[in-house]
Structures are given as C-alpha cells and as structure tokens.
Amino acid sequence: MVAISPEYSQKRSGAYFTPDDVAASLVAWACRRPSDRMIDPSCGDGRFLALHRNSVGIEQNPVSAHAAIARAPGALVHEGDFFTWATETGERFECAAGNPPFIRYQSFKGEMRRRALDLCLDLGARFSGLTSSWAPFLVATAGLLKPGGRMAFVVPAEIGHAPYAAPLLEYLLSSFGTVQIVAVREKLFPSLSEDCWLLYAEGFGGSADTIDMTIADRFVPTKSPPRPTLRIALDEWRDVWNRRLRPYLLPASVRGLYAAALDRPGTHRLSDFAAVGIGYVSGDNSFFHLRPSEAKRLRIPAAFLQPSLRNGRAMPSDRITAATVAGWRSKDDPVLLLRLTRDAALPAPVRDYLDSSAGREARLGYKCRNRAPWYVVPDVQVPDYVMSYMSGRSVNLVRNDAGVTCTNSVHAIRVRDAALAAKLMPSWSSPFVRLSCELEGHALGGGMLKLEPREAGRILFPAPGTAPRSETEELEAAIGSMQRWRHYAD
Structure with missing residues (x-):
C-alpha cells in the first residue's frame, strides 16, 4: 500500500x-x-x-x-x-x-x-x-x-x-x-x-x-x-x-411576485431597520460558561455572570423571558458567561478561578493568548432579537425580553428603527418572509438552511397588500420546493 x-x-x-x-x-x-x-x-x-x-x-x-x-x-x-x-x-x-x-x-x-x-x-x-x-x-x-x-x-x-x-x-x-x-x-x-x-x-x-x-x-x-x-x-x-x-x-410567477415587492413603497429589508451580527467568541466555551451550581460552588459574584444563549437549540419559539432563563438555571445548564471587563477590580474567587488549572489551560488557546487581558471576552452585547444561524423547516427569530447575550452560534439583531421594527416584525412568520429567508439564505449539508449576516440583512418584509391571501398557497408551495432543493423534505 x-x-x-x-x-x-x-x-x-x-x-x-x-x-x-x-x-x-x-x-x-x-x-x-x-x-x-x-x-x-x-x-x-x-x-x-x-x-x-x-x-x-x-x-x-x-x-x-x-x-x-x-x-x-x-x-x-x-x-x-x-x-x-x-x-x-x-x-x-x-x-x-x-x-x-x-x-x-x-x-x-x-x-x-x-x-x-x-x-x-x-x-x-x-x-x-x-x-x-x-x-x-x-x-x-x-x-x-x-x-x-x-x-x-x-x-x-x-x-x-x-x-x-x-x-x-x-x-x-x-x-x-x-x-x-x-x-x-x-x-x-x-x-x-x-x-x-x-x-x-x-x-x-x-x-x-x-x-x-x-x-x-x-x-x-x-x-x-x-x-x-x-x-x-x-x-x-x-x-x-x-x-x-x-x-x-422557482416558477416565474413567484419570482415576479417577489420582484414586484421590491419596487413597492413600504417594502423593506431587515438591514433597513436593524443590524445583523454574530455573537461573541469566548475562546474556550467550557471555561467561560459556568453552570449555576458551579458558579455557586466557586463563589463567583452574580455581577460577573451574564446569562447567555449558547446555541440555537436552546431558543424558545417566540420570546426569551425571565421564565426562559429560570428554566435554563433549573436544569443547571452552562449558561452563565463569565463577563469581565478590562479595568474591573477582580474579587478573590474570580482570580482563583482564572488561576485554576482550567484557567491556565484556557489562556493557551489561540483566541485567549491573542487578546489582552486574555480573560476579557470581546464583543459581548445584549441584542434586541436573536436569529437562528442554521435552520431546518424555518428560521427562528425571537425577541430578547430577558436581556441575555449570545454566542456566535446565533445571530444578534440590534434594532435601529424601533417604529419600523414594530410595524414589520409581526410579519416574520408570513409565507412571504419565510420564502425570503429561503431565497436570501443558502443550502447547507444535511438539509439545513444557512443565513450569513449579510444574507440575513437582505430578508424582505413586503409592503402591506403585496401578497394577498389568494397567493398564500403558491408561496407555501414555493417554500416547500426550496426545502426539497436543500433536501430538508427528502
């Protein structure tokens, strides 16, 4: 051989x-x-x-x-x-x-x-x-x-x-x-x-x-x-x-409906009223994310812990609420991000954790050793909404009522125009917007739909009256067709 x-x-x-x-x-x-x-x-x-x-x-x-x-x-x-x-x-x-x-x-x-x-x-x-x-x-x-x-x-x-x-x-x-x-x-x-x-x-x-x-x-x-x-x-x-x-x-009739919406006053893309970005990259998820029981045992003060959405599987269907976070805590999931700032005075329990064997190992990782100080996770933000990065039947968008942060396994949505967002976001689950997710995203292995931030920003919210009820069946058929092309429905 x-x-x-x-x-x-x-x-x-x-x-x-x-x-x-x-x-x-x-x-x-x-x-x-x-x-x-x-x-x-x-x-x-x-x-x-x-x-x-x-x-x-x-x-x-x-x-x-x-x-x-x-x-x-x-x-x-x-x-x-x-x-x-x-x-x-x-x-x-x-x-x-x-x-x-x-x-x-x-x-x-x-x-x-x-x-x-x-x-x-x-x-x-x-x-x-x-x-x-x-x-x-x-x-x-x-x-x-x-x-x-x-x-x-x-x-x-x-x-x-x-x-x-x-x-x-x-x-x-x-x-x-x-x-x-x-x-x-x-x-x-x-x-x-x-x-x-x-x-x-x-x-x-x-x-x-x-x-x-x-x-x-x-x-x-x-x-x-x-x-x-x-x-x-x-x-x-x-x-x-x-x-x-x-x-x-897709059939020419569906493409024509979508193209016509682009020219109608009142049609907007998601990027017109919100910024789409990725969440933070910790550099060592197992070190920087603590279980509630672990944080209690280590005596890490609550002021240094930020509840975080770790991945799309933990997303609820509509809103992240205080009850959602309480559910994560009750299951003792590792959802507490150790959130430290550059100039913060660190209490002894935090310093002890940073100097533990796990901390000494974490600081050797690529991301950690290339930032100063190594224990400050950059780009931690509290988005207004979070969106699934890779999706099956449909893209999940949920409102962040609990003020959690999120990792880069989901998209972080920051609203710039609250009035326009309040007007358009309720149509997220409509056939037109769901089809837009299919068209602006792309197929990934295993039948998944992937939306990069630039693709998510192009998701289209049509002006009122663009897609009447008579066209719902045709739009749903188009969504099913796109799902078959990415082998989700196979």
Whole structure:
C-alpha cells in the first residue's frame, strides 16, 4: 500500500471522483471530434481522460496521477500544481472537462492561492481571498482554450449563491458565447453533503447576453447539453437577484411576485431597520460558561455572570423571558458567561478561578493568548432579537425580553428603527418572509438552511397588500420546493 501524505488526503485535496455516467456526458458535451484536444485541470484517477484519447491531465496527488496514467495510457498526465503549469505552458486546447477540487478557502491558501488569484486577475477575473479553489480552476482552464473552445464541468451548487460565484460567472459571460448551468436536485454524489450542478460553456472568445439554465430533478446522461428551461436576462440576474441563481429554481410567477415587492413603497429589508451580527467568541466555551451550581460552588459574584444563549437549540419559539432563563438555571445548564471587563477590580474567587488549572489551560488557546487581558471576552452585547444561524423547516427569530447575550452560534439583531421594527416584525412568520429567508439564505449539508449576516440583512418584509391571501398557497408551495432543493423534505 502506498502511503498518502496528509496534504493529499481526500478531504484536504477536495478529490471526490465523478460517477462514470456524469463524466461520460461532460466529455461528450465538450469534445466534438476525436481530434479535439481536451484538458482536465485536476484529473484525479483519470476517468475523464480515459473517455477521450487526445487528452492532457494535471494532478498534484502523486497516487492519483499514477492511477490516471494506468487508466488512460493514451493521455498525457503532468504531476504537479495546475496553476503553476497553466502559467508556464503555451499549449492551447479545443475543449476542457472535469471535476475541479472543492477546496474551501481555509485550506486553499499559501503560495497556491497566490498563484491562482494572480493568474485569474491577469485573465480578467478578480476573486477575494475567501474564494474556494474550484472557481479559479475554471477561470484558469478557460484561459487555456482556443477561440471557439468549449468546457463542461461538475461544479458545487454554490455557483447558485456564493459571493465568489459572481466574478466567475461574470468572467464566463464575457468570455463565452453560451453559458449554461444545469441544476440537478438529486445528489450527483450521494455520499457527500455537498450538492453539485453542471456547467457548460462554448464559444470561447465571444460573450453571452443570457445565462441558460436547465432545471432537472435528476441527472439523465446525454450526448449533448440538455435544452435550457429558461434564459436568464443578465440585468435581472444582477439587479433583482444580486447575481444569485437559486431564485430561478422557482416558477416565474413567484419570482415576479417577489420582484414586484421590491419596487413597492413600504417594502423593506431587515438591514433597513436593524443590524445583523454574530455573537461573541469566548475562546474556550467550557471555561467561560459556568453552570449555576458551579458558579455557586466557586463563589463567583452574580455581577460577573451574564446569562447567555449558547446555541440555537436552546431558543424558545417566540420570546426569551425571565421564565426562559429560570428554566435554563433549573436544569443547571452552562449558561452563565463569565463577563469581565478590562479595568474591573477582580474579587478573590474570580482570580482563583482564572488561576485554576482550567484557567491556565484556557489562556493557551489561540483566541485567549491573542487578546489582552486574555480573560476579557470581546464583543459581548445584549441584542434586541436573536436569529437562528442554521435552520431546518424555518428560521427562528425571537425577541430578547430577558436581556441575555449570545454566542456566535446565533445571530444578534440590534434594532435601529424601533417604529419600523414594530410595524414589520409581526410579519416574520408570513409565507412571504419565510420564502425570503429561503431565497436570501443558502443550502447547507444535511438539509439545513444557512443565513450569513449579510444574507440575513437582505430578508424582505413586503409592503402591506403585496401578497394577498389568494397567493398564500403558491408561496407555501414555493417554500416547500426550496426545502426539497436543500433536501430538508427528502
């Protein structure tokens, strides 16, 4: 057995090999003639290369590279970093196909990321440092095509919502005559939490005036790209939907209702009257959160303890009240944050706790050792509302009547315009606002809906009369559809 370096592990390298029928379809879409030269920028074990004899593959994992050579003996396989190779080569190709590695920005770092982003910038695509690796892979691959070239790739469904998908799509639209997204609801990789769609682009050197989108419940192998379900006007995609494709999974009538609400006086986004942020990061939750019995035993004064909502599971359905906090205390949950300030005089019990073995261990953690003093938890606030960060059937928003603080496992909502909040917040559970949560958020593994703070700020509260009762059934059906796309209702 060949030992695999940790840097080439499946998780670190983002290598999850493509089902044969998907690979065969993508190669058929991209390659029109046997003489077409095809490139796979991250060829893995060579299953794309084996489907088209006149191929070149790049693979950084030496084990996979040798497997590709064995699987596709007629292909040329280069072992090494694709971005280095793409910067140095003068070769150009008629077509490209593959499955780029899905490496999150936390692992897509160092010299590889610098080379990738610099190369993309030279080609006309500007990505932030928070981009995942697959988007630069596609831009760099497109830059190796001959005029008129074609490409067909597996892509994460993030292409429908991630901020870094916007510069990728803008680059593709300005570089290809046709850009098509095939959204597939059933998982292409059943063992992964990641949903995947398909991308096809042709006519390199041209420009597209629409995004073609095909919406399918399941993948069906074909020898040519499927017919588009709709052609998306670029102005609408940019101006109405903030360069996101997920809303186009819904019927045109629902999208029209939502878009019409945007233009009506009296419609507001959550960010118009409230600030959405995350709660505090303690640096060591087990040390900084005490159980009531523990605080009593240690004789920590109540003045240094702040009741805290630790996670979304502890949220009630409507309000956090004194009775809610009393319930946490009666269960002896670790809900008391040790809240110390920089200049406070610390009583002996607090100093003893800070100097205990648990305290000596806590101060060695990354967050604690990089702040001064280490025991002061920053950004502790008392929000007006708290919102679930990841949700199942619906996003939970509760009023904070008890004055608790919260960790970064939920969102902290601070109201700026109390009158507008009082007018709009009662509609939170309405079908329109619940659909807005689905549209502005995005799917996460396990069927969950995730709302980043910037996404939560875009949640739409329609002007009165925007969604009459006659449209309730259609809105509820749309919510159910979005839940099925994120596999919550599967």
